[in-house]
Every structure is written in structure tokens, then in C-alpha cells.
Amino acid sequence: MADRNDLEFTYSLIDRIFRLSLGELADFSGAKYDGDFSLSLEQAQRRKHDYVAEQIGIEPGRRVLDLGCGWGPLLAFIRERDADGVGVTLSSAQAAACRRHGLDVHIADARRVDRESFGDFDAIASLxxxxxxxSPADYEADRQDEVYRRLFERIATAIPVDGRLYLQTMVFGRNMIPYEEISIDAPRDSDAWYLALMGRQFPGSWLPFGKEQIVSAAEPSLRLVSAVSGRLDYIETIKQWRRRFAEPSLRKRLLKLRLVPRWLTSSDFRLAFTSGVSANSVCFERELLDHYRLVFERAR
Ligand SMILES: C[S@@+](CC[C@H](N)C(=O)[O-])C[C@H]1O[C@@H](n2cnc3c(N)ncnc32)[C@H](O)[C@@H]1O
Known part of the structure; x- marks a missing residue:
């Protein structure tokens, strides 16, 4: 899996730039436009939260676990609904930001969370x-199914039978190329190059092959209730994020200046943050990637 260093690289290093661009309780997962791109990003993120609430039952008094809670947008929504949210993240900056907003967040590995970790929950979300x-290393060692199976087995212990899990994730799409072909030395603009660039932006991370791999790993503890693709919505979300990141701001400029030494000394940093292209967006357009909103129910 992506370890703590990987996630500190992706999320903590530019934490303040994220928050200045997307807001203090920044949502950093695909919004739910349902194809209606006249909605603002904020409206579409709100629609996503409402959908999660409807699917897993976020209601007063309910206890909900958020695996990989980021800067806490869903936890803040859970609080608004008079429910109790507990979040875990591996980014120290995210945990600190969440705590400043009074959210109950722990630096913990989501893959190790079970009933013993934080007690019983009514529902779980992970966006x-x-x-x-x-990780790519897990994939190479043929451990990918096992990683997912163990995660599902563990988290299922934390919810009752019929309790629900909302899982929103990117997956490799129908045009995914063989792993061996992915290379940053491939021609710029090729599928192989874009996928390698994504690997630099999200080091230590490797996606499931379609929703099918997830659904089969989740059985028998969790059965699928519904699956909806959000690929086109994600392309719009990224477009809106890029707009906000590009908005001029003196504070952002000063923060970026502080990162210049890193930029000068790390080619991975340059590729990840200043390549000038959104690898994710291109990969969604080419269907190298897809994106799913999955709802599961604990079966036994
Ligand atoms: C793209 S952000 C999504 C954040 C949030 N769910 C949202 O929708 O805005 C991914 C989050 O997953 C967390 N994460 C990734 N792997 C993790 C792990 N093994 N354990 C805990 N958190 C993890 C990261 O720290 C980060 O908070």
C-alpha cells in the first residue's frame, strides 16, 4: 500500500495550498454532478454527501467511520446531521487540520481498522x-486480492449485519494497458507516460482492475447493493479543482516559493506537482481509468 511517507508526500507537503485553494474542509474526491455540469463544485460535493447519507443512513445518533477522511468534509457533514463521525488518515497535516475543526480524527492505517480499533459503528464510508x-509492489507480488480481502474482512466486523459501507474509488478502466508498459520514458502523451506520471503523483498506489475485483474481494462478508460509474463527473471535478488551484493568491505564491528547494532537488516532485498536465483527467478521458460509487451491505 502507499505508506505514511507516500501519503505525507501527496497530501501533507502541499496541505496549506490545498486548503487555500479548495477550502478548509476540502473535499478531495470526485463530486456528484450526475452529468449536470451547470452545478457548482460545492453543490456537486454537497450532492455527494447527501447521496452517501441516503445510502448508508447518516442520521442523528448514528456512528459513522470514515476511512481516509482527508481534510474532514464528510465528517463535518456527519456532525451537521447530529451523527458521530470518526475518521482515520495517514497524513499528519490532514489530521491536524481536522482536529482544529473539532473533528474526531486519528492517524491510523485504514487497512488495520477493525471492531477493536474504535468500537462499533452503524456504517462506514471511504471516499x-x-x-x-x-501498492505496485503488492500487485507485483500477486497480493492485490489478499490486501482487499483482508481489509473488507476487518472492517465488516465493525458494522452490524445489514450495516452499510459506501466505497467511492477510482479503478483501472477498460483500456488499461499492461503494467510492464508503464514508463516515464515512454513518449510524452502516450498512455504509458500518463500512467507513469500518475504513479509519481500518487507514489505507492495501485488501483483495482474494475469494480469486479473489488466486489469479488468484498464477498462473502459484504454484498454489493449498487454500483454507479462517476467517470464523467470526475473529469468535471478535476477541471474545477484545477481552476481553483490556478486562482491567484499571494499566500499561495509565498507557500510555493518555500517549495522551490524541493522542486530543484527532486525530479519526482517536479513531475508530481509541476508537470502542467492532469494525468488523472487524461486517463479518465481515455478510459484507462474509471470511477465507481459502490454501496455494500454486511452479509453475515
Ligand atoms: C484523495 S484523499 C480523500 C479524502 C476524503 N475522503 C475526501 O473525500 O475528501 C485520500 C485520503 O486517504 C487517506 N489514506 C490513504 N491510505 C490510507 C490508509 N492506509 N490509512 C488511512 N488513510 C489513508 C489519505 O491520507 C487521504 O486522507
Missing amino acids: GAFEHFC
Whole structure:
């Protein structure tokens, strides 16, 4: 899986730039436009939260676990609904930001969470984090199914029979190329190059092959209730994020200046943050990637 260093690289290093661009309780997972791109990003993120609430039952008094909670947008929504949210993240900056907002967040590995960790929950949500649970090394060692199976077995113990899990994640799409072909030395603009660039932006992360791999790993403890693709919505989400990141701001400029030494000394940093292209967006357009909103129910 992506380890703590990987996630500190992706999320903590530019934590303040993220928050200045997307807001203090920044949502950093695909929004739910349902194809209606006249909605603002904020409206579409709100629609996503409402959908999660409807699917897993976020209601007063209920206890909900958020695996990979980021800067806490869903936890804040859970609080608004008079429910209790507990979040885990591996980014120290995210945990600190969440705590400043009074959210109950722990630096813990989502893959190790079970009933013993934080007690019983009525429901679980995980948005945009499953992407990090398996690494290229796990894939190469043929451990990908096992990583997912163990995660599902563990988290299922924390919810009652019929309790629900909302899982939103990117997956490899129908045009995914063989792993061996992925290379940063491939021609710029090729599928192989874009996928390698994504690997630099999200080091240590490797995606499931379609929703099918997830659904089969989740059985028998969790059965699928519904699956909806959010690929086109994700392309719009990224477009809106890029707009916000590009908005001029003196504070952002100063923060970026502080990262110049890193930029000068790390080619991975340059590729990850200043390549000038959104690898994810291109990969979604080419269907190298897809994106799913999955709802599961604990079966036994
Ligand atoms: C793309 S962000 C999504 C954040 C949030 N769910 C949202 O929708 O805005 C991915 C999150 O997953 C967390 N994450 C990734 N792997 C993790 C792991 N093994 N254990 C805990 N958190 C993890 C990261 O720290 C980050 O908070």
C-alpha cells in the first residue's frame, strides 16, 4: 500500500495550498454532478454527501467511520446531521487540520481498522482512499486480492449485519494497458507516460482492475447493493479543482516559493506537482481509468 511517507508526500507537503485553494474542509474526491455540469463544485460535493447519507443512513445518533477522511468534509457533514463521525488518515497535516475543526480524527492505517480499533459503528464510508490501499509492489507480488480481502474482512466486523459501507474509488478502466508498459520514458502523451506520471503523483498506489475485483474481494462478508460509474463527473471535478488551484493568491505564491528547494532537488516532485498536465483527467478521458460509487451491505 502507499505508506505514511507516500501519503505525507501527496497530501501533507502541499496541505496549506490545498486548503487555500479548495477550502478548509476540502473535499478531495470526485463530486456528484450526475452529468449536470451547470452545478457548482460545492453543490456537486454537497450532492455527494447527501447521496452517501441516503445510502448508508447518516442520521442523528448514528456512528459513522470514515476511512481516509482527508481534510474532514464528510465528517463535518456527519456532525451537521447530529451523527458521530470518526475518521482515520495517514497524513499528519490532514489530521491536524481536522482536529482544529473539532473533528474526531486519528492517524491510523485504514487497512488495520477493525471492531477493536474504535468500537462499533452503524456504517462506514471511504471516499477516494481505496486507491492507496494496494501498492505496485503488492500487485507485483500477486497480493492485490489478499490486501482487499483482508481489509473488507476487518472492517465488516465493525458494522452490524445489514450495516452499510459506501466505497467511492477510482479503478483501472477498460483500456488499461499492461503494467510492464508503464514508463516515464515512454513518449510524452502516450498512455504509458500518463500512467507513469500518475504513479509519481500518487507514489505507492495501485488501483483495482474494475469494480469486479473489488466486489469479488468484498464477498462473502459484504454484498454489493449498487454500483454507479462517476467517470464523467470526475473529469468535471478535476477541471474545477484545477481552476481553483490556478486562482491567484499571494499566500499561495509565498507557500510555493518555500517549495522551490524541493522542486530543484527532486525530479519526482517536479513531475508530481509541476508537470502542467492532469494525468488523472487524461486517463479518465481515455478510459484507462474509471470511477465507481459502490454501496455494500454486511452479509453475515
Ligand atoms: C484523495 S484523499 C480523500 C479524502 C476524503 N475522503 C475526501 O473525500 O475528501 C485520500 C485520503 O486517504 C487517506 N489514506 C490513504 N491510505 C490510507 C490508509 N492506509 N490509512 C488511512 N488513510 C489513508 C489519505 O491520507 C487521504 O486522507
